[in-house]
Amino acid sequence: MISANILSRQATRPGQHRVPRFTTRSTSLLLQYSLGRGLPVSHGRITRAWESTSTTSSSTASTGSHKENLFPLKLSSVLIWRPWTSEDLLQRFEGSSYSFIDPIRLVKRAINTHGQVPIKVTEIIPRLKDGGAFVKFTYPEDMSAAEVESKLSKLLHNNPIKPWFNPFGRVQTGLVEGVPWLEDLYRLPRSRIRVEFVPAKHDESPAELSQETLYSIFRKYGKISEITSQPTDSKVLPRFAYIDFVLVRDAIMARNCMHGFVLREQGSKNATRLRLSYEQRVKAHHIWAWFTSHPRIVIPLVAALIAAFTVAVFDPIREFFVKAHVQKYFEFTNSRLYKWFKSQTSDILAFRRRNTEDAGLNALFTHRKDLIDSIQTGLLESVDTFTVVHGPRGSGKKELILDQVLKERNDVLLIDCKPVVEARGEAGTIRRLAFEVGYRPVFSWSNNISSLVDLAVQSTTGVKANFSENLESQVVKILQTTASALKQVVIVIDHFLHKSEEKGVIYDRIADWAAALVQSNIAHVIFLTDDASYSKPLQRSLPDRVFRSVTLGDLSPDVAKKFVISQLQTDTKFAHDGQQQQQQQQDRQNENDDHGTTSSSAKDDDNKKEKKKNSKDRPTADPLQLDPRLLAELDTCITALGGRLTDLQVLARRLKIGQSPQKAVQEIIDSTASDILRMFLLSKSSSSTDKKYTTEQAWYLISALASSPTSSIPYNSVLLSNTFASSISSSAAAGSPETALEALANAELITIKSANGMPMEIKAGKPVYQAAFQKLAGDDKVKARMDLLVLTELAKIETKNIEKVEQELVMLQGLMARRPGDVSERVEYLLEKMKGGQKKLRALEEETGVVKGRLVKG
Numbered sequence: 077m078i079s080a081n082i083l084s085r086q087a088t089r090p091g092q093h094r095v096p097r098f099t100t101r102s103t104s105l106l107l108q109y110s111l112g113r114g115l116p117v118s119h120g121r122i123t124r125a126w127e128s129t130s131t132t133s134s135s136t137a138s139t140g141s142h143k144e145n146l147f148p149l150k151l152s153s154v155l156i157w158r159p160w161t162s163e164d165l166l167q168r169f170e171g172s173s174y175s176f177i178d179p180i181r182l183v184k185r186a187i188n189t190h191g192q193v194p195i196k197v198t199e200i201i202p203r204l205k206d207g208g209a210f211v212k213f214t215y216p217e218d219m220s221a222a223e224v225e226s227k228l229s230k231l232l233h234n235n236p237i238k239p240w241f242n243p244f245g246r247v248q249t250g251l252v253e254g255v256p257w258l259e260d261l262y263r264l265p266r267s268r269i270r271v272e273f274v275p276a277k278h279d280e281s282p283a284e285l286s287q288e289t290l291y292s293i294f295r296k297y298g299k300i301s302e303i304t305s306q307p308t309d310s311k312v313l314p315r316f317a318y319i320d321f322v323l324v325r326d327a328i329m330a331r332n333c334m335h336g337f338v339l340r341e342q343g344s345k346n347a348t349r350l351r352l353s354y355e356q357r358v359k360a361h362h363i364w365a366w367f368t369s370h371p372r373i374v375i376p377l378v379a380a381l382i383a384a385f386t387v388a389v390f391d392p393i394r395e396f397f398v399k400a401h402v403q404k405y406f407e408f409t410n411s412r413l414y415k416w417f418k419s420q421t422s423d424i425l426a427f428r429r430r431n432t433e434d435a436g437l438n439a440l441f442t443h444r445k446d447l448i449d450s451i452q453t454g455l456l457e458s459v460d461t462f463t464v465v466h467g468p469r470g471s472g473k474k475e476l477i478l479d480q481v482l483k484e485r486n487d488v489l490l491i492d493c494k495p496v497v498e499a500r501g502e503a504g505t506i507r508r509l510a511f512e513v514g515y516r517p518v519f520s521w522s523n524n525i526s527s528l529v530d531l532a533v534q535s536t537t538g539v540k541a542n543f544s545e546n547l548e549s550q551v552v553k554i555l556q557t558t559a560s561a562l563k564q565v566v567i568v569i570d571h572f573l574h575k576s577e578e579k580g581v582i583y584d585r586i587a588d589w590a591a592a593l594v595q596s597n598i599a600h601v602i603f604l605t606d607d608a609s610y611s612k613p614l615q616r617s618l619p620d621r622v623f624r625s626v627t628l629g630d631l632s633p634d635v636a637k638k639f640v641i642s643q644l645q646t647d648t649k650f651a652h653d654g655q656q657q658q659q660q661q662q663d664r665q666n667e668n669d670d671h672g673t674t675s676s677s678a679k680d681d682d683n684k685k686e687k688k689k690n691s692k693d694r695p696t697a698d699p700l701q702l703d704p705r706l707l708a709e710l711d712t713c714i715t716a717l718g719g720r721l722t723d724l725q726v727l728a729r730r731l732k733i734g735q736s737p738q739k740a741v742q743e744i745i746d747s748t749a750s751d752i753l754r755m756f757l758l759s760k761s762s763s764s765t766d767k768k769y770t771t772e773q774a775w776y777l778i779s780a781l782a783s784s785p786t787s788s789i790p791y792n793s794v795l796l797s798n799t800f801a802s803s804i805s806s807s808a809a810a811g812s813p814e815t816a817l818e819a820l821a822n823a824e825l826i827t828i829k830s831a832n833g834m835p836m837e838i839k840a841g842k843p844v845y846q847a848a849f850q851k852l853a854g855d856d857k858v859k860a861r862m863d864l865l866v867l868t869e870l871a872k873i874e875t876k877n878i879e880k881v882e883q884e885l886v887m888l889q890g891l892m893a894r895r896p897g898d899v900s901e902r903v904e905y906l907l908e909k910m911k912g913g914q915k916k917l918r919a920l921e922e923e924t925g926v927v928k929g930r931l932v933k934g
Contacts, residue, residue, distance in 0.1 A: 193224060193227050193228055193231065194215070194216055194219075195213040195214060195215045195224060196213055196214045196215075197211055197212070197213050198212045198213060198214060199211075199212035200212075201258065203258070203332070205263075205264060205265065206265055206328045206332060207265075207325070207328065208328065208332070210252070210256070210258075210332075221251060222251065224251075225249065225250070225251040228249050229248075229249060232246070232247060232248065232249060245325075248325075248329065250297065250329050250332075250333045251333065252332065252333050253333055253334060253337050254333065254334050254335045254336035254337035254338075254350065255335065255336030255337075256332050256333075256335050256336065257335055257336070263353075263354055264354070265324050265327060265328050265331075265354055266324065266327065266354040266355060266356055266357065267320060267321050267322070267323065267324045267326075267327050267357065268318055268319070268320050268321075268327070268354070268355040268356070268357045269294075269318070269319045269321070269327050269330060269331055269352050269353070269354065269355065270316055270317075270318060270352070270353045270354070270355040271285075271290065271316060271317050271318075271319060271350055271351075271352055272314045272315070272316045272350070272351040272352075272353075273285060273314055273315050273316065273317075273348050273349075273350070273351075274314050274348070274349045274350075274351050275346065275347075275348070275349065276338045276346070276347035276348060276349045277346075277347070280346040280347070281346055282314065282315070282346060282347075282348040282349070283340075283341045283344035283346060283348050284305075284306075284315045284317075285317070285341055285348065286305075286341070287303045287305060287317070289341060290303055290317060290319060291303060293334065293337075293339075294319055294330050294334065297321075297326050297327075297329045297330040297333070297334075298321050298322065298323055298325070298326020298327075298329065298330070299321065299322040299323070299326065300319060300320065300321055300322070301320045301321065301322050302318075302319075302320040303317060303318070303319050303320070304317065304318040304320070305317045314351075318355060320357065327354070330352070331352045331353075331354065334350055334352060335350065335351065335352040336349060336350065336351070337349070337350045338350075371533075375533060390517065391557060393516075393517070394515050394516060394517070394557050394561075395557060395560055395561035396561075397514050397515065397516045398513055398514045398515060398557065398558050398561035398562070399514075399561050400514065401489075401513065401514020402487055402488070402489050402514065402561075402562065402565055403486065403487060404486075441476070441479075441480050443631070443635045443638075444476065444628075447476075447626060447628075448476065448480045448481055450626070451463065451465075451477070451481045451602075451624075451626060452481055454624050455481070455566065455600050459593075459594050459597045459598070459599065459600055460594060460595075460597075460621065461594060461618065461621040461622065461623060461624060462590065462591075462594065462601050462602075462603060462614060462618065462621070462623045462624065463600070463601070463602045463603070463623070463624040463625075463626070464602075464603045464605065464610055464614070464623050464624065464625045464626070465477060465602060465603065465604050465605075465625075465626045465628065466605055466606075466608070466610060466625060466626070466627050466628070467606070467627060467628030467629065468606060468628075468629075468630070468720070468824065468827065468841070468842055469606045469722075469824060470720050470721055470722030470723070470842070471628040471629070471630070471720065471721055472628065472721045473570075473604045473628055474568075474570055474604055476628070477568055477602055477604065478490070478568065482566055482568070485565075485566055487565040487566070488565060488566050488567075488568060489513065489558075489562065489565055489566070489567045489568070489599075490512075490568045490570060491512045491513060491567065491568070491569045491570065491586070492512060492570045492571055493569065493570065493571045493572055493573075493574050493582070493583070493586070494570070494571040494574045495508050495512075496508045496509045496512060496582060497571075497574055497575050497578060497579050497582060498575070502546075502547045502550075503520040504520070505547060505551075505579070505582070506518065506520045506547070506550050506551070506554070507520040509551060509554055509582075510554055513554065513555075513558045514558075515554050515557060515558060518554075526545075547581065547582075548581050548585060551581075551582060551585045551586075552585055552589075555585065555586070555589040556589075558589075559589065559592065559593060559598065562593070562598055562599055563598065563599075565599050565600075566599065566600045566601075566602065567590070567593065567599045567600065567601045567602070568602045568604065569586060569590065569601065569602070569603050569604065570604045571604065571605070571606075572586075572603045572604060572605040572607070572610065573605050573606075573607035573609070573610055573613070574606070574607075576607065576613075576822075580613075583613055584613060584616075584617075587613045587614055587616070587617040587618075588617045590603075590617070591617040591618040594618070594621075595618075606824070607822060608821060608828065609818065609822075611623070629719075630718055630719035630720050630842070630843055631719030631720075631721065631724070632719060633711070633714050633715055633719065635719065636714050636717075636718075636719040636724055637710055637711065637714050639721075639724055639728075640710060640714070640724055640727060640728050640731070641707070641710075643725075643728040643732075644728060644731060644732070706731075706737065709736065709737040709738060710737050712737075712738075713727070713737040713738060713740070713741040714727075716741055716745070716844075716847050717741050717744065717745075717843065717844055717847075718842060718843015718844050718846070719843060720842045720843060720844065723744065723842070723843070723844050726744060727740055727741065727744065730743070730744075744844060745844060745847045745848055745851060746851070748844050748845065748847075748848040749848040749851045749852050752778070752825070752845070752848055752849075752852065753852060753858065755823075756771070756774040756778075756823070756825055757771055757774060757775060757778075757852075757858075757862060759771075767819070768815050768816055768818075768819035769816040769817075769819045769820050770799075770803055770816070770869075771862075771865060772799050772803070772862075772865050772866050772869050773799055773800055773803065773816050773820070774820060774825060775862040775863075775865065775866060776794075776797065776799040776800070776866065777789075777794070777820065777825070777826055777838065778825075778849045778852055778853065778862075779849075779853050779859070779862070780794075781826075781838070781839070781840055781846065781849050782846075782849040782850045782852070782853035782854075783853065787839060787840065787846050788829075788837045788838060788839045789837065789838050790836070790837055790838075791817075791828065791835045791836055791837055791838055794813070794817065794838060795813045795814070795817075798870055798873055799866060799869065799870070800813035800816060800817070801813055802873045802877075803816070803869070803873075817838070821841075823841075824841040824842070825840075825841050825845070826838050826839065826840060826841055827839045827840065827841055827842075856930065857931075860927050860930045860931045861931065863927050864924065864927045864928065864931065867920055867923055867924045867927060868924065870920055871917060871920045871921065871924065874913050874916050874917040874920065875917065877909075877913050878910055878913045878914065878917070881906045881909055881910045881913070882910070884906055885903065885906055885907075885910075888902065888903055888906075
């Protein structure tokens, strides 16, 4: 046997890596794997088609062998840090038990395949980041290293060894012909190799190899996709070329076997040494370059793709949640467990307050049974128009529709516009609207980010990306998704036109959506509104239909009295039932005491029997009978309070806590008068400049209604009054008197009564306001202060009129000198008007002085 010392280690300083160098006749194997290439066998060795173009070099190359596919190449960046040494691997090689996952098992099988290659391993150098190892060995004298490599290659081809982590690969071996650089740098293998041409000796200049020579040298290690020579005009030294392999494993084999290989190009005097290294291939990125260079096309395309993805993924989920919201899938009160528990405990869990309110509402609904029947009959007809329930705030519209008209229907969608309109910002509005219809998931915050992206894209490229959506488009999207999830329901839209001057676009889109639903026969739509101008937006959305409108007014005095009495009777009945239960418990306790006491005296027994007899003989009071004085006093109080449902409920609650009817009504009137004074007469908030009416106009109506014997004033007389017709106050947002009256009606200070579509008279917003107006008008301090404002404005109006007359007289002065007869009549008219205005102004000033005196004495 010839022992070849193919790797000798030179002494190094501490901390310096020792670089192994091969002797002239190296015997090292490089183990790797191939992806199952079929190699033909001829004359006892593996022949390759490319060996016919071998290089004709007169120099000798250092030889050796390297084996790969021993370690997973994809984990090389992790395995590179494992502290494996050649000594450890050699000991494991000698004692290897052929474990399934042991990489040394693959080395032992590759070297000792059936014992047909008589070699002995002397050292194993692991190359974890390359996925293989260098194997040093000794071989017999009658063989050469090339013959050893040939036999091993033939045996591995006929009997492939496949690693456990890659069953489609196989272990491959190659003879090391150069001087490998065994570095431990963090340089991971690549499919491209940079071949540098360096001098074999320091005093010689190397020759640049041609592509044909490079191909003949490196083709045996695997399929080559491209060979790129250095440009001739490049000044970079040393000269180099790129060799691109199809597989990374082939590049690994070529780099480890041919690094340091010395050869002489045919026709060249000097030898050339090859220095190989991995090179990161620079990809062309044509697609990405096209995307970045065409933002006007790419950005709208990306926006469309994102929108399509959102619709395809989230819209079905949102439709499901809308259906679940309408049909109440996830509400605990609809579960069988809750219904069973409620049926078993209905006698125990009796809520007094709720039953009291239900009793009062039942009395109200009995009075309005004809109205309820008419609405229900309209819902049974075809779905072709809207049903509008109009009435002042607190008239019981919502309770009438939900608790009576639709109580037998399960699929009811209630949309309350009040929280939607009162939400802060667009994100809050979208979030509240989505909550009302059950639309989820909703990303209300994403539009803010999309707006920033739009701004950045537009500022950099000049193209609007349209990633963000405005409030109107988001509202339409939510409503369209809701419509696609609805079938045969009743949709109730509460608080329609609440604060319509702030977010009118929301009401417009809701009206359009509702019109589309009724025209498509998808759902009935019922609008609940306090605004008398509801017909304008609805008529725009459904111009060819007539609405079914129902108006809820205040209760008549008789019905209002019955409503209050029903609540008081129910409360009295509950109190009586509680007393009876306490008395029964006390009687049972007395009986238990009788049976449990054996040493009581006869006198005590007689006393107990007498108490029981008295309790049984005591007459039982009728719980439904109220104090006659209370009933008599209610007639006067309800006449002053009126028939507004919310006010009657407040009165009933005050009576329950022990207040007399007169005191309760008086406190309600005082509280209402304070609210009117604060909101309409003394309001100094920052939003007062946006009001469409003036304080003087509000006081004019209050004083006029307070002094009217019929509690109403003609509509046209208000329009012709100077306070409305000639208002010059700077706080008014709009100067027309109709606009001011409409704004005061929307604020519920007044109610405008119409006949045949024409406004005819003006009344107080609700009955209790009439009493509050009279209280304010009877307060000398309030009346003096408000009268002073009205007189001051009237004086300004007269002064302005006089100034207009004076300006016209100055203009007519030139015509008087030339043609006095033509303008004399006009001049006399203006003079009379100025005289009358001055007379009114003097009277206003005198009255203003009197009012100021009252304020000073105040």
